[in-house]
Amino acid sequence: MRNKLTKYTVIVSVLNVFILILFPLSTQAQSTAPDQEVLGFYKKYMIACDEFDNKPKKGTVDDLFCGVDIKRYITEPLLKKLVRSYTSQPTGDLLPPWDPDYLGDSDYFLHTQDVDAQWSSFMTAKTIHEYKNTSVVRLFMDLPKSSGGPLAICVRVLRDQDRWKIYQVDLATDNYLPTCKGR
Structure with a gap:
């Protein structure tokens, strides 16, 4: 009887170790935070556009x-x-009829005409508001003065299964910073 109890204890202990090892791996499979998702996209996008x-x-x-x-x-x-x-x-339909230069030649995501891969190291993101499956992230680019100076963009994201996806990017001039609340 004692021998069976010892085997059972060893088996349970081994299973517990496997569960503890696998648990952190399963948490990594879950969605990242909205600000990290936005920052990851912008870094990848900026580097890709430069190249x-x-x-x-x-x-x-x-x-x-x-x-x-x-x-x-x-x-x-x-x-x-x-x-x-x-x-x-x-x-296009992103240009309001009362302001034909709303986007001009600028990129929808960056609101700049030019892109430099080095700018990706000057970016930070912060979740400003999160409610259920939507979130607002403020992306701040501390660009050098020679590149136009600091720029903040409000990025609105929506949870799509296990990812956060961008559904709207606001010009900083259309929002009160740092809260990203529209006028």
């Missing part, structure tokens, strides 16, 4: 987003809206 200028273009939708697999990071409605806006002439 993209020297690469041959394929003539596909991916060319509009510097070759980044954009479907992984933004919602389907935003993707459709951006593609429609970027490919329509003379202005």
Whole structure:
């Protein structure tokens, strides 16, 4: 009887060790925080856009987003809206009729015309507001004065299964910083 109890105890102990080892791995499979998801996208996007200028273009939708697999990071409605806006002439539906220079030549995500991969090291993100499956993240880029100076962007994200996806990017001028609340 004692021998069986010892075997049972050893088996339970071994199972507990395996559970403790596997538990941290399972928590990593869960969604990252909204601010980390946004920061990760922006760093990848900025580096890709800087490198993209020297690469041959394929003539596909991916060319509009510097070759980044954009479907992984933004919602389907935003993707459709951006593609429609970027490919329509003379202005897309992201440009309000009262302000034809709203976006101008600037990138929707960065609100800049130029991109430098080094800028990715000047970025920080902070979740400003989170409610159920939506969140607002303030992305701050502490750019050098030679690059236009500091820039803050309010990024609105939506939980899509196990990821946070961007559904809207606001110009800093359209929001009161640091709270990202609209006017």
